[in-house]
Amino acid sequence: MSEPQAPTEARQIAQEARNRVRFEEEALELADQVYRVARRLVATREEAEDLVQETYARAFRSWRSYTPGTNLRAWLLRILTNLNIDRGRRSQRAPGTTPLEEGDYYLANKVAAVQGEEALEQERVVERLSQDSVVEALSSLSHDFRDVVVLVDIGDFSYADAAQILDIPIGTVMSRLHRGRRQLKAKLAEEAA
Amino acid sequence: MSGHGDCEKCEQLLQGYLDRQLTDAEVREAERHLDGCAYCRRRYRFEETLRRYVRLSAEERLPPGLMERLAALRSLET
Numbered sequence: 001m002s003e004p005q006a007p008t009e010a011r012q013i014a015q016e017a018r019n020r021v022r023f024e025e026e027a028l029e030l031a032d033q034v035y036r037v038a039r040r041l042v043a044t045r046e047e048a049e050d051l052v053q054e055t056y057a058r059a060f061r062s063w064r065s066y067t068p069g070t071n072l073r074a075w076l077l078r079i080l081t082n083l084n085i086d087r088g089r090r091s092q093r094a095p096g097t098t099p100l101e102e103g104d105y106y107l108a109n110k111v112a113a114v115q116g117e118e119a120l121e122q123e124r125v126v127e128r129l130s131q132d133s134v135v136e137a138l139s140s141l142s143h144d145f146r147d148v149v150v151l152v153d154i155g156d157f158s159y160a161d162a163a164q165i166l167d168i169p170i171g172t173v174m175s176r177l178h179r180g181r182r183q184l185k186a187k188l189a190e191e192a193a
Numbered sequence: 194m195s196g197h198g199d200c201e202k203c204e205q206l207l208q209g210y211l212d213r214q215l216t217d218a219e220v221r222e223a224e225r226h227l228d229g230c231a232y233c234r235r236r237y238r239f240e241e242t243l244r245r246y247v248r249l250s251a252e253e254r255l256p257p258g259l260m261e262r263l264a265a266l267r268s269l270e271t
Contacts (some may be wrong), residue, residue: 031255
């Protein structure tokens with residue numbers, strides 16, 4: 001029983017309300033995946049819950065800036081990582097850490113090649129470790145490294161998506177991944193020793 | 194020297210290979226190298242295990258009540 005003379009404006013409002021509800025439903029369906037990434041980006045469960053709530057509060061507020069049909073999960077995680085970076089800057093960001101850029105990738109490879117035998121020994125040690133150790137080692141990585149490792153390995157994002165989410169070049173994603181994983185291995189080997 | 198040039202290159206390829214970021218041609222190149230190089234094969238297996246551990250470390254369900262709290266945020270902003 002819809003009014004045939006419904007003014008365009010009313011129809012627009014109704015349409016917008018439907019779009020909004022659909023957006024909210026789709027966003028909520030992704031909550032477990034968003035939480036999983038959050039859980040490994042911050043130290044405690046409470047922080048992860050706070051971060052996810054802040055993310056959804058902001059997402060629901062700015063839902064109009066999401067383009068339907070694009071990657072909603074990446075959109076949500078972009079909000080989440082930005083909020084997390086802001087928090088990090090406010091609280092415990094170490095002043096001495098400089099982000100690694102593209103050139104470091106080549107250097108890292110040179111070092112890895114030189115240390116071939118040592119690397120194999122490290123790997124033997126790490127293979128005996130449990131998943132719990134991985135959680136701990138992951139949380140010990142610096143923000144820059146952890147963000148990319150978590151987005152690619154846990155969030156299952158492509159380098160391109162991770163680059164967009166973090167607003168850094170793809171080459172930087174690759175170099176941080178590489179360095180982050182090396183730190184992770186070193187940390188695990190240290191733990192096992 | 195001693196054929197490490199290839200392995201250095203493969204180190205770069207390996208990361209992209211494991212993260213499924215390579216082009217078809219690069220995948221073939223990486224696989225060809227892996228076929229012929231025991232050192233890189235071992236590294237590949239290890240790197241794969243590490244990624245699996247990282248992934249498994251995050252297998253965690255939503256804490257109780259969080260979904261409800263998120264859903265409640267919807268009407269807050271109207």
